[in-house]
Amino acid sequence: GENVEQHPSTLSVQEGDSAVIKCTYSDSASNYFPWYKQELGKRPQLIIDIRSNVGEKKDQRIAVTLNKTAKHFSLHITETQPEDSAVYFCAAREGSQGNLIFGKGTKLSVKP
């Protein structure tokens, strides 16, 4: 089955700096990769996703890149703000019904 590895587990940046979180996956057949943001005690919320026919996708300050050959994808947040502080999970879709397999999460802290 799919295995998703995520790094780093914690990331601390100054407000205004960029943050990059990286994930690798094992199943070459996976073709959908969402990123979720989870604030303490809340549900995971989709912030951006990418499909395997696309190499990069951007939405304002957030971008995701995908390297299918290397089986890794990354989340890039530019001009970070304190409200970006949260745990970010990457995921890859597997199984006939498209279950999501999550990485272990990255706790991002943005210091004012």
Place this chain on the structure above:
Amino acid sequence: EPEVTQTPSHQVTQMGQEVILRCVPISNHLYFYWYRQILGQKVEFLVSFYNNEISEKSEIFDDQFSVERPDGSNFTLKIRSTKLEDSAMYFCASSPIGGRFSGNTIYFGEGSWLTVV
């Protein structure tokens, strides 16, 4: 915007007791999921459900767990005899279409926090 809703938001139960967690998926969605998140850990897939039957389940989803869609709107997770290690946040999720290649978004509910004492 439609949301997945879950009840209860928090439940405390004695070890060995049965627990039922309830979910109302988004109304036009066809694929339903339960995920679990132990405090401070990653979100783990438990089970997927489509067309009134389980589609896939993980190793976590053993004989103590069951799911049901008793009517047209609710989707429930039952834990027959709870253990201390079942303490976690349980998320229900749904998507309008499923399948490995659909690339479709999965929407999560707010979660039900289960504490087994």
